[in-house]
Amino acid sequence: MSRHDLFYKWLFYAAASLLFIALQSLVFNRILVQQTHPFVFPILVAAAASLEPPREGFIFALVLGVLCDLTIPGVWPCLYTVTFALAALLCILIAEKLIVPGFWCCIVCGAVSIALCDTFNVVILHYRCGAAYPDALTRAGLELMLSILLAPFVYLLFRRINLRTVQD
């Protein structure tokens, strides 16, 4: 793939990600089930890491992680940088060794990615504020269930970009 094609491919991915970031802020943040809402960012990481070459998927996760850490107040200053990078590695591993890249791979990677973020949050909150594990795990489970519903939409859009740029 030429540098020109690569540039346009990631420009489209950036635009698609911005669309989901806007939706997160305007729509998803307001869909509250027991004060928990869907969280789309780990799904974006999973979709890019499972569809794209490992290096590009990992850089996408890293950039998204840094942006999230700079704009979203979290429980740890580098939470998203670390978790998204690790999630990308796991997704690359799953897509290469376990499941053929595609819809189900994206769903599984999305679930793994959210679960990893939630694990970090649960452990940090437990040690920092003494948050009870049952409460934290309930919230994590709820977030996983709500967020995974977004995975098909992310997959469809990212897959379309992937196919279009490969064909071109």
Add this chain to the structure above:
Amino acid sequence: MKNFFSKTGIWLLAAAAVIAVALCVLSAVSSNSSFLHNAAGVVTSPFRAAGSAVSGWVGGISDRFEKVEKLQEENRELRKQLSQLQETVRQGKVDSEENQRLRKLLNLSKQRRDFTFESANITERSTSNWASTMTLSKGTAQDVAVGNCVVSDEGYLVGVVSEVGLNWCTVTTVLDTDCQIGAKVFRTGEVAVAMGDLGLMAENRLKLSYLQGSSSLIGGDQVLTSGLGGYYPSGLVIGSVEELKTDDNGLTKYGVLIPQVDLNALKEVFIITSFDIVT
């Protein structure tokens, strides 16, 4: 995967580690917000404001579809409350005059509560499910500082400013697990700590901890900021007691508080940038 690691993966992992450490260091050394956080906040600020305007417009449309009967019922209830409050105000005037006379007799300085307010719009609510925060449209340019209390238009406590940039600030709400505020029960004068709890956050509630063993709290007791230490102003309404529960250890008790303000319905808030209270 093996290929990935043997080629560029290891360098990318190293880059991730360096960035992570840099973010932690930047966060630890700066008292307000680091340069990068500040720049990210300033750049995203117009988009947040635009998003908030769009969602406010959509919310306004749905509000128009509120049932008229519901509003009429609320109006009747409010009229009843107004007449009760007018009676209380009349009694309050008499008490206030008596208080002034007695203060003069005892040569006490006059009570006063001076607050400097800065109004701000909520441009974004928590994106993370693990924190209860809000981003506001005012920052250091308007003298907002970390630790400033944020109240609703009725004067009820919303939270405390936890991070501030040039034209934005982040408020940790009273529900957040990071929020701990000295509190006082209005009826009994009992001092405790109001703090967020992850389990209660799901129910829009917070915890009143460190209660005395002989605590005589009852449902409906109003809880205010204690102002002890002079860090936060005293007398701001945090919420009211819903019920009293026993901790997991079976020895101590804690109260479940309902915040006085509906955090999800707020659009505009007021930041207390400075205060002077004489009691």
